[in-house]
Every structure is written in C-alpha cells, then in structure tokens.
Amino acid sequence: MSSKPNVIEHLGRVEAITATDIRVTIISQSACASCHAKGACSAADVAEKQVVVSKPYHNYTVGETVKVTMQQSLGFKALFLGYILPLIVLVVSLFVFNALGFSESVSGLLSLAVLVPYYLMLYLFRKSIEKQFHFDIEKL
Numbered sequence: 001m002s003s004k005p006n007v008i009e010h011l012g013r014v015e016a017i018t019a020t021d022i023r024v025t026i027i028s029q030s031a032c033a034s035c036h037a038k039g040a041c042s043a044a045d046v047a048e049k050q051v052v053v054s055k056p057y058h059n060y061t062v063g064e065t066v067k068v069t070m071q072q073s074l075g076f077k078a079l080f081l082g083y084i085l086p087l088i089v090l091v092v093s094l095f096v097f098n099a100l101g102f103s104e105s106v107s108g109l110l111s112l113a114v115l116v117p118y119y120l121m122l123y124l125f126r127k128s129i130e131k132q133f134h135f136d137i138e139k140l
Contacts, residue, residue, distance in 0.1 A: 006072045012137070014064045015050065022053045022060060024137060026068055053135045066137045074133050081122065081129070086115055 012026035028047050051068060060066065093114045097107035122129070 008070045008072050008075050010068045011140075012051070012066055012068045014060050014062050014066060017055075017060060017062060019055070021055050022137065023050055024053055024066060024068055024135075025050050051135050053137050056137060058139060060137070060139070065140055067140060069136045069138065070133070078133065086118055089114060089118055 010026040010028065012024040014022055015025045016023040025048050028049050053068070090111050094107055094111040097110045098104065102110065
C-alpha cells in the first residue's frame, strides 16, 4: 500500500488554503468499504476526516488531489494515547478498586470514572500533543 517504508499514506483533496496551512480532507475507509456487498453488510465503514498540514513550499489549489503522508511511528503513538493507554488504565484501576474491597459494579463504575480525567488531560494538552503530529502532502 505504501511506496515508502514506515510511512502511512492517504489520498486527499485540498479543501482550504490559508497563509500558514492547508486543510485536506481524506477519506478513511475500512478494508471492506470497497466490497461489492457493502450495501448488505453493516461492517462497511467510510468516514471523511480533515487534517491540517503546515503550508509547504509548493503551490496547491483548492480541489486538487494530493497524497497525505505521516510517519508510521506517529500513527502508533496516536493509537497508544487514544486506545491502548486508556485500556491499561481501565484494567489496572479495575483490579485496584477490586483489591480495595469495592464490589464489582462499584469497581467498574469507578474504573470508568478514572477515564474522565485521562481524556480531560488529553484535551487540555491537545495543543502540545498536536505539535508532535506532523502531516506532509505531495502532489500527484
């Protein structure tokens, strides 16, 4: 799928251009979204997502099709912050609350409640986290 090793690539369309960045819409789809039977299946998943790319040196026009790239390690970092670390926090807190003598239902609710500050912290630090994720675009 990728012509370069350790790079994630998606095709996208330039939606807006400002003095400092370019907004690109990419179509993210599951592997089965292109299947001929997707109308009869509820597993097909297609979603449009927008990414902001620091304005490169090349000239782009609105509506132009481009290739959006990102280092694979950044994809893993996003996966870790968004899914894996919260799962670890949830499971560990469940065992801790159980060990402290809370009932299973209370332990479950408290474990879910622990995720609220976690995602709140992600939200509060979103600007500094956002600076770590860098997208590039290439002309086709």
